[in-house]
Amino acid sequence: xxxxxxxxxxxxxxxxxxxxxxxxxxxxxxxxxxxxxxxxxxxxxxxxxxxxxxxxxxxxxxxxxxxxxxxxxxxxxxxxxxxxxxxxxxxxxxxxxxxxxxxxxxxxxxxxxxxxxxxxxxxxxxxxxxxxxxxxxxxxxxxxxxxxxxxxxxxxxxxxxxxxxxxxxxxxxxxxxxxxxxxxxxxxxxxxxxxxxxxxxxxxxxxxxxxxxxxxxxxxxxxxxxxxxxxxxxxxxxxxxxxxxxxxxxxxxxxxxxxxxxxxxxxxxxxxxxxxxxxxxxxxxxxxxxxxxxxxxxxxxxxxxxxxxxxxxxxxxxxxxxxxxxxxxxxxxxxxxxxxxxxxxxxxxxxxxxxxxxxxxxxxxxxxxxxxxxxxxxxxxxxxxxxxxxxxxxxxxxxxxxxxxxxxxxxxxxxxxxxxxxxxxxxxxxxxxxxxxxxxxxxxxxxxxxxxxxxxxxxxxxxxxxxxxxxxxxxxxxxxxxxxxxxxxxxxx
Numbered sequence: 187x188x189x190x191x192x193x194x195x196x197x198x199x200x201x202x203x204x205x206x207x208x209x210x211x212x213x214x215x216x217x218x219x220x221x222x223x224x225x226x227x228x229x230x231x232x233x234x235x236x237x238x239x240x241x242x243x244x245x246x247x248x249x250x251x252x253x254x255x256x257x258x259x260x261x262x263x264x265x266x267x268x269x270x271x272x273x274x275x276x277x278x279x280x281x282x283x284x285x286x287x288x289x290x291x292x293x294x295x296x297x298x299x300x301x302x303x304x305x306x307x308x309x310x311x312x313x314x315x316x317x318x319x320x321x322x323x324x325x326x327x328x329x330x331x332x333x334x335x336x337x338x339x340x341x342x343x344x345x346x347x348x349x350x351x352x353x354x355x356x357x358x359x360x361x362x363x364x365x366x367x368x369x370x371x372x373x374x375x376x377x378x379x380x381x382x383x384x385x386x387x388x389x390x391x392x393x394x395x396x397x398x399x400x401x402x403x404x405x406x407x408x409x410x411x412x413x414x415x416x417x418x419x420x421x422x423x424x425x426x427x428x429x430x431x432x433x434x435x436x437x438x439x440x441x442x443x444x445x446x447x448x449x450x451x452x453x454x455x456x457x458x459x460x461x462x463x464x465x466x467x468x469x470x471x472x473x474x475x476x477x478x479x480x481x482x483x484x485x486x487x488x489x490x491x492x493x494x495x496x497x498x499x500x501x502x503x504x505x506x507x508x509x510x511x512x513x514x515x516x517x518x519x520x521x522x523x524x525x526x527x528x529x530x531x532x533x534x535x536x537x538x539x540x541x542x543x544x545x546x547x548x549x550x551x552x553x554x555x556x557x558x559x560x561x562x563x564x565x566x567x568x569x570x571x572x573x574x575x576x577x578x579x580x581x582x583x584x585x586x587x588x589x590x591x592x593x594x595x596x597x598x599x600x601x602x603x604x605x606x607x608x609x610x611x612x613x614x615x616x617x618x619x620x621x622x623x624x625x626x627x628x629x630x631x632x633x634x635x636x637x638x639x640x641x642x643x644x645x646x647x648x649x650x651x652x653x654x655x656x657x658x659x660x661x662x663x664x665x666x667x668x669x670x671x672x673x674x675x676x677x678x679x
Contacts, residue, residue, distance in 0.1 A: 251274060251275060252275070253271065253274075253275045253457075253458060253459040253462065255459055255462040255464075255465075256462070256464075257461070257462060257463060257464040258464070259464065260464050260465065260466075261464070261465040261466075262465065262466055262467075262468050263465050263466070263467055263468065264467075264468050264469060265380075265381065265384050265467075265469055268380050268384055268453065268457055268467075269377055269380050269381075271457040271458065271459065272376050272377070272380050272456055272457045272458060273373065273376075273377075274458070275457060275458025275459055276376055276456065276457065276458040277458060278372060278376060279369070279372060279373060279376060282365075282368065282369040282372045282373075283369060285365055285368075285369070286362065286365050286366055286369060288365075289358070289361050289362040289364075289365045290362050292358040292361070292362070293355055293358040293359050293362060295358070296351060296354040296355035296357075296358045297351065297355050299344055299347065299350075299351040299354075300343070300344060300351060301343070302341050302342070302343040303341065303342050303343065304339070304340070304341045305338075305339070305340045305341070306337075306338065306339045306340075307337070307338050307339075308335065308336070308337045308338075309335070309336040309337075309338070310335055310336075336526055336527070337526065337527060338524065338525070338526035339524065339525055339526075340522070340523065340524030340525070341522070341523055341524075342520055342521065342522035342523075343520055343521055343522075344518050344519070344520040345519045345520050345521060345542075346518070346519045347513075347516065347517075347518045347519070348513055348516035348517070349509070349510075349513050349516075350510055350513040350514065350516065350518075353506050353507075353509040353510035353513060354506070354507075354510045356506040356509075357503045357504075357506035357507045357510060358503075360499045360500070360502040360503035360506060361499070361500070361503045363499045364495075364496045364497075364499035364500050364503065365496075367492040367493070367495045367496035367499060368492070368493075368496050369492075370492035370661075371492040371493045371496065374492060374657075374658050374661060375658065376456065377657075377658070378654050378655065378657070378658040379456050380453070380456050380457070381650070381651070381654035381657075382651050382654055382655075383449065383452050383453045383456055384453060384467065384469075385471065385647050385650045385651055385654070386449045386452075386453075386647065387446065387449045387450055387453055387467060388467060388469065388470060388471050388647075389471065389643055389644065389646075389647040390442065390445050390446035390449045390450075391446060391467075392471065392643045393442045393445065393446070393640065393643065394439065394442045394443055394446055396442075396636060396639050396640060396643070397435060397438050397439040397442045398439060400435045400438070400439075400632070400636055401432065401435045401436055401439055403632065404428065404431045404432040404435045404632075405432060407428050407431070407432075407618070407628065407632075408425070408428040408429060408431075408432055410428075410618070410619065411424040411425045411427070411428040411625065412425055414621065419621055420621075420625075423625065424624070424625040427625040427626075427629065428625065431629055431632070450463060451463065471643065471646040471647065471650060472646075472650065473597060473646060473649065474653075474666050474667070475594075475666070475667040475669055476590070476653060476656075476664040476665065476666060476667065477664075477665040477666065477667045478664055478665060480584065480587045480588075483583050483587050483656065483660055484580060484583050484584060486660050486661075486662060487579050487580075487583045487659060487660045487661060488576065488579065488580070490660075490661045490662055491579050491659070491660065491661040492661055493575060493579070494572075494575050494576055494579050497568070497571055497572040497575040497576075498572055500568050500571070500572070501565070501568040501569050501571070501572045503568075504561070504564050504565040504567075504568040504569075505565050507561050507564065507565070508558070508561040508562055508564075508565045510561075511554070511557050511558050511560075511561040512558055512561075514549075514554045514557065515549070515551075515554055517544050517545060517546050518544070518545055518546075518547065519542070519543070519544050520542070520543055520545075521540070521541070521542050521543075522539075522540070522541055522542075522543060523538075523539065523540040523541075524537075524538065524539050524540075525537070525538040526538070579659065582659045583656070583659045583660060586652060586655050586656040586659050587656060589652045589655075590649070590652045590653055590656055593645065593648045593649040593652045594649060596645045596648070596649075597642075597645045597646060597649055599645075600638075600641050600642040600644075600645040601642060603638050603641065603642075604638040604639060604641070604642045606638075607634045607635045607637075607638035607639075608635055608638070610631050610634060610635070611631045611632060611634065611635035613631070614627050614628050614630070614631035614632075615628065615631065
């Protein structure tokens with residue numbers, strides 16, 4: 187088949203479209219912003235970074251990593267181990283990472299307006315006449331049938347649209363950056379939940395230990411009551427009271443163990459492996475001091491808090507959308523080309539065209555005006571939401587900082603109350619052993635000491651949980667001081 191000049195020209199134009207598309211892929215590919223170095227890793231070990239990177243790699247492979255732990259294997263976890271497990275295996279973080287891909291793909295979809303649009307088709311037609319008893323005016327005619335095949339191909343590409351596509355792509359880019367900050371915020375929240383639950387498990391363990399000690403003490407008191415009763419120095423009511431106290435202590439121990447089991451299951455769930463329970467925690471409730479002032483905490487939070495940055499990116503995206511909507515009043519400039527070649531008996535149709543055009547896509551001035559009004563209102567709304575988030579961050583950081591100071595003072599007071607209760611319990615126990623005290627006095631002393639121990643552990647739990655909450659509100663880990671809130675010895679408890 188011979189190729190005429192028109193066919194050659196059309197082929198050259200289509201080739202240019204294809205080559206230009208490869209150039210545009212490189213020109214409009216979204217490059218990661220390397221200037222944003224704000225990290226929201228609220229842990230202090232390299233293991234967490236490895237967990238984040240591994241989770242990202244699995245996301246890119248389209249896989250969700252499954253935890254390797256089974257209940258046949260016993261493990262010992264530190265707090266950092268639990269955080270690393272959560273970042274690697276918690277499905278909520280994986281969902282956030284995949285959500286980033288969703289918004290990242292929309293950047294390329296926006297730039298697609300500058301890529302060639304190719305259309306192809308095939309028309310098949312059949313036409314003809316058949317006269318059985320002759321043609322018109324008695325002239326015999328034979329059957330005449332025409333079969334035609336008309337394959338066509340066309341392509342068009344926009345050259346310039348006065349910034350509409352760029353504004354739309356910029357909006358998509360801001361939304362993508364906002365989703366990345368949302369992922370960081372989700373990681374912050376999950377790490378806070380890990381820490382709060384981790385401390386709850388430690389508190390539950392301490393609570394179980396307190397009730398186990400109480401059961402042992404009441405067993406000893408029951409033996410003493412029976413001895414005094416046999417010798418006639420104490421009435422049987424002391425034996426009954428001791429038996430009741432022992433039964434109540436055993437019941438409290440059962441409840442405390444159930445609380446511990448529930449807290450551990452909750453920790454396993456947040457780590458992303460809810461069926462794994464064959465592990466223990468290596469840490470105890472700590473009482474560290476943090477090297478940060480209230481002003482520094484607020485300033486740092488306003489600079490790096492992911493939720494605040496995400497709100498700012500959303501406001502920027504709304505601004506880009508307003509810009510794109512205003513530019514709907516401008517036309518598009520593009521080039522186009524098409525070629526068709528008919529094939530069939532007695533059928534020959536060849537066509538081709540190429541040109542440059544300027545057009546409006548169904549321009550409706552009233553609709554565009556209202557769309558601009560909507561985009562402006564949306565932009566104003568996102569700016570107000572950004573300010574609202576900023577105020578919330580300021581308030582929450584300030585509140586958590588004040589709560590942390592209060593929790594620190596509460597520990598000192600709880601420690602003093604514990605020392606007094608312990609001394610009181612030592613005295614009433616000695617009085618009862620000497621035969622001068624009664625069962626009621628002994629029970630009151632035991633309850634006071636029991637509650638003082640639980641109050642002190644609860645004060646430590648509240649202090650650590652509040653510190654984790656302050657880290658979450660700031661978006662960065664708190665720097666520790668070398669000194670402790672209190673020096674606690676095992677015999678103090």
